[in-house]
Amino acid sequence: MSLSSWNDTPTKQSILDFMTSTNDKKSPEYIPLSERVAAFDNDGTLWVEQPAPAQTELLLGKLVEQVKADPSLAQEDPYKGIVNQDSVFLQALAQQVPEAIIAFLSGVGKAWEGTTPEAYEAEVQAFLDHTKHPRYDRPWTDLVYLPMLELFDLLSGNGWRIFVCSGGGRDFMRVYSEEILGIFRENVIGSAPEFAYLDGRLVRQNALHGNIALGPGKPEHIYARTGRTAIFAGGNGDVDLEMLQEARFRLVVVHDDEEREYVVTAGAEKLLAAGEQGGWTMVSMKDDWKTVFSK
């Protein structure tokens, strides 16, 4: 049954109505198949991002390892903020403040420079296999939102191509996107390093490929990747605002479920205001979702 873990609320109905009207060739709302591109943020939209996005833990651990190998790094950004557990820096990182992310990525670029895709993927897989969420004590990949997977099924069934566009690492997500989200690797868009093809193999470079996929970077990445902007878009934070503004169906995942998940407004103030004001589809995790997690 379509969207079976969604409660029968106006939110669910607005999604179903959009499917109906955009399929109706006689409706002004009709959307040709070729234009049916949907894009979703990842952390906080498709799975838990509290107390910090899953990837943050992997990256912090990697940077700490680097400092152990070369203690002089502890005096430099971004290592300084991490080693000293600087709460301002760490909070900015958790809220995906672009400046913090860029500083952080400079360390990340260095950490994996010269790595092959296979080696990086093996590290991510080991992290996913062995790390548990601090509150739920379960693998992060169990903490995907079931209602969003059902939404993916509904969209696919109606001819939509689904893309995940995250400020987080493209190559991190691609390790689990097929098994966990049912999304082919090529449909994952995100911040990513350059790769060079040298001596017959791909090698990771210490340079960003394009910009980071946050804020205006989201429509930029989606356009570069698809030749279009997404008509259906979903997000949960201020860094998703531009992606949703470009869309026609705008879905905001509102973290208002203290019992089953988290209550969060920090880093989402502008999006929540724009959504309330614009009459966007505001998904209350508390009221609209019967079930939260996929496992």
Add this chain to the structure above:
Amino acid sequence: MSLSSWNDTPTKQSILDFMTSTNDKKSPEYIPLSERVAAFDNDGTLWVEQPAPAQTELLLGKLVEQVKADPSLAQEDPYKGIVNQDSVFLQALAQQVPEAIIAFLSGVGKAWEGTTPEAYEAEVQAFLDHTKHPRYDRPWTDLVYLPMLELFDLLSGNGWRIFVCSGGGRDFMRVYSEEILGIFRENVIGSAPEFAYLDGRLVRQNALHGNIALGPGKPEHIYARTGRTAIFAGGNGDVDLEMLQEARFRLVVVHDDEEREYVVTAGAEKLLAAGEQGGWTMVSMKDDWKTVFSK
């Protein structure tokens, strides 16, 4: 009928055999669905590229317009070579010599800087609608190779996702890829400018997004786009060599049909040698194709 415009030669059989063995779960050749990524060069592989790739004419015309608007440009590269009809420069361009392409692209970047996607697409569409091939006196989009479109159908029918990876402009190809090639825009990979999202719209920048998709740039672009290298790859020039080396099924379109098309080896010497030596699938347009063009 599958591959009906291919003659019944060992070439056609090798393609059909590959489909059979890679579908057979008991075969060591079996390929899981998720990994079925195919990539093809565009000019000379999917449509005519003689006497020069279609896009070259559009770009040359645009640069000549620029010189008319600002005659001082005629002293600078790449305008100098174009205005003076410098045969060495023009030939290097036609053969996709990376240095010539980079010089050329610096002019192209300037020409369309600040343009929106819609405005650029309208220019390309007008070019495609009004320009005829000098020899065939027909629109370029009539000069797509029918056997390659049938190969696309065969691959799609066997669960392969098809990508076009061209040294030429990604956004040029995306204008006609859906109608003419049956390939969604997002499956077109190619050299491309950066776009910035400014004041609520995408605007073309005078900077290349990543590198150009030639030579080692092809596996780099394919990996960035898909998270994989292509297992099935087709090309016709030396700039496709690395893409084919990374693949398992390597198809080379050999231009040996003077009557119906062209005889060309310039710019393909290394690829032809590697293909002959390695036992790759060498497609003779003359002997393997019953029909050449789609219209």
